[in-house]
Amino acid sequence: MKKSTKKLISFLENYNRWRRSSYLYEQPVPEELGQCLDQAVEMLKNMNKPLSRQRLSQLKLKAQGKCELCAKDLDPEHKACLPCLAKRRERLRERKGHKAKVIGGKGRCIKGMDEESDTARAETYQKMSKANYLMTNRVLAEDLQVSQTTVARYRKIFAPTIRQQNELEHKMARADYSLTDKELMFAYGVSQHTVAKYRKIYGSK
Ligand SMILES: [Zn+2]
Numbered sequence: 001m002k003k004s005t006k007k008l009i010s011f012l013e014n015y016n017r018w019r020r021s022s023y024l025y026e027q028p029v030p031e032e033l034g035q036c037l038d039q040a041v042e043m044l045k046n047m048n049k050p051l052s053r054q055r056l057s058q059l060k061l062k063a064q065g066k067c068e069l070c071a072k073d074l075d076p077e078h079k080a081c082l083p084c085l086a087k088r089r090e091r092l093r094e095r096k097g098h099k100a101k102v103i104g105g106k107g108r109c110i111k112g113m114d115e116e117s118d119t120a121r122a123e124t125y126q127k128m129s130k131a132n133y134l135m136t137n138r139v140l141a142e143d144l145q146v147s148q149t150t151v152a153r154y155r156k157i158f159a160p161t162i163r164q165q166n167e168l169e170h171k172m173a174r175a176d177y178s179l180t181d182k183e184l185m186f187a188y189g190v191s192q193h194t195v196a197k198y199r200k201i202y203g204s205k
Contacts, residue, residue, distance in 0.1 A: 001035065005043075008039060008040060011028065011032075011036050012040060014026065067081035077170075124146065125154075127144060128144070128151075128154035129158055133155050137152055168194075172188065172190075172202065173201075175188065175202070
């Protein structure tokens with residue numbers, strides 16, 4: 001059994017203290033001690049090994065700010081290689097038998113969403129995907145004949161996501177605040193409220 005480095009260190013430290021005849025420390029099991037010494041020796045040997053050509057080229061690419069796997073430029077905003085990230089995510093998903101993530105969902109996709117047996121739920125899903133989430137929960141609930149809780153839940157899924165919020169933040173931080181509110185609203189396709197909010201934050205700069 002291999003130990004983590006942390007456990008290995010504490011095991012060996014404990015052993016050495018016991019060896020110096022401190023009765024406060026536990027006597028290690030000889031078999032375990034042997035394995036731990038082997039592992040420690042193996043680690044020391046590896047420290048002196050030269051890096052492989054593959055690893056060297058990966059480190060070189062990383063230092064140049066490129067993807068380690070495909071050597072392409074990283075996404076400027078995400079500081080990562082999106083195609084490679086997606087591939088890795090899919091591999092992991094397959095290996096662990098997970099389903100794809102639903103944006104806005106609570107970690108897992110909604111139960112029964114892909115099951116044709118639950119027609120009522122599928123219908124609601126259809127209906128809610130086409131709703132106009134600029135309106136308030138109450139108005140939408142009345143319009144669509146569903147509860148406000150339902151609207152709130154589907155808002156998380158279909159209304160603009162956090163990522164879009166980040167994009168807005170990015171956009172508004174670089175806006176030219178010498179323009180009037182109206183011009184900014186037109187230029188960025190946002191409400192006056194939004195312009196006012198970001199003018200307070202970024203307008204003075
Ligand atoms: Zn890549």
